[in-house]
Amino acid sequence: MAEPQFTDAIALLKADHRRVEDLFEKFEGAKSAERKQALAHEICVELKIHTLIEEEIFYPAFRGLIEDDTLDEAYVEHDGAKVLINDIEAGSPDDAFYDAKVKVLSEEIKHHVHEEEMPSEGMFAQCRKTDVDLVALRDAMAARKKELLAQAKTDGLPAAKPTAVNLLAA
Ligand SMILES: [Fe+2]
Ligand SMILES: [Fe+2]
Secondary structure (H helix, E strand, C coil): CCCCCCCCHHHHHHHHHHHHHHHHHHHHHCCCHHHHHHHHHHHHHHHHHHHHHHHHHHHHHHCCCCCHHHHHHHHHHHHHHHHHHHHHHHCCCCCCCHHHHHHHHHHHHHHHHHHHHCCCCCHHHHHHCCCCCHHHHHHHHHHHHHHHHHHHHHCCCCCCCCCCCCCCCC
């Protein structure tokens, strides 16, 4: 078997964060509609998979072991991002507000990543103080991620589903 790519679950999630930050940066510099659409799609796929593995595997492993508020706010922040992700996926760079939506999504993600990675009080810092097996979590998330990446390539991923926020009918 190949050497695991990341030392533990937190290293895996942080690498996802860096990859998506890099994609947002590339989007800022993109000129053509084609390139913007391709980058935005890549960002949305990355974020859908990342939020899924966190919500299915990582966050539940720490419920009751770290601050409830930290976890609750993370779900709500994910839901806020999902609204923009689905909207961006359904649209195209010629639409009004398209660049603004990508920009605001990047700002929301930046805030959220800070909440997760912030030293001492942040979610990951709290998680490190528990005795949850971060290597087992890494393996579970890597397996699920592989499955979702394959799905993204073949059938495409379904729209992101909010977990905590109730969407009112328009
Ligand atoms: Fe994250
Ligand atoms: Fe998150």
